[in-house]
Amino acid sequence: MSMDKIDLFIIGRLTKDARESFRKIAKDLGISPDTVMNRYKKLTRDGVIKGSTVVIDPRKIGYHGMAAFLIDTYPSHVLATEATTDTTLILDELIKMPNIIVATKTMGDHDLLAIGVVVDFEHLIQIGNHIAQIPGVRDLQVSMWVQDMEICPKYFIL
């Protein structure tokens, strides 16, 4: 999976505007639109580009903050009698929740991390309660912030 300047240029342009026409990008690069098209297809096939999306401003649709939910889980043997609670199942539950925009397993202080957009404190508590009710969740720690709500800083949608 080798990338050259042309690939990076295409990525740079599409990061700023995913709808930009390949013809325009090609013109600026001095190459044919077909080449840009092929490069885009290759980048997608290689998994460098996972897709494209619109960047929403959470503030404009009624969200006032973001929160990180740091989740601890029970070791699986404690729940031996219950159905198996794999952290993957918890992860699946998390990302299905409305308002949760990122979820991941982590190595470190906690077992899982979820980031969500929050309307107000009542909403924050609701989300917290919902997460706490997922089987296997032992403890939940919340951090909330109102700055830096750019969901797409630099390259990655977060």
Next chain:
Amino acid sequence: MRKYFRTRSSETKIIFISVKEISITMTLPRTLKKIDDTDLVIIRTLQRDARTNFVDVAKDLGVSIDTVTKRFKRLIRIGIVRGTTVLLNPKGLGFEHVASLEIDVDYPHITRVVDALAKKPEILICTPTLGRHDLFAIAVLKSIEDLGQLRESIKGYPMVRDVTTSIWIDEFRLCPENFEFNNVKKAV
């Protein structure tokens, strides 16, 4: 002691955070621009694939291409849509790891630490938070050694008390579609 932050957006929102008792005032009621079902279909379609041809969107909606173009431009004008972007796999760009950092700081210096961190190219998000720790940051890294170095450099700031790092295990899930538009949706 009291410290206040002003958000970077044009709307002034002042948050008072005091170290002893945390009291917060949010100036809540703000007029939000409303959108209708047509707008929502356009947003949802483009969320799945931002390069979707407006011809197809128009066909699905049974409206003219002009309408779709106008609606999309309006969504950008009123700020609900900030633009479109490609979703990149950090690994594809050589960033093998994503990590979150929770940082404890001597409170009076918090803005200085935030500014210093935000300048680092590997930091995606860095923000003061309410919670057990003072700052929350997300970083992309080429190797575990880089995480170690980042941690060391942050711990090097005299006002930083502690840094907790968590590495994201593979396959983290992103779901920008989980935004709800209830607050701005016109009542039918």
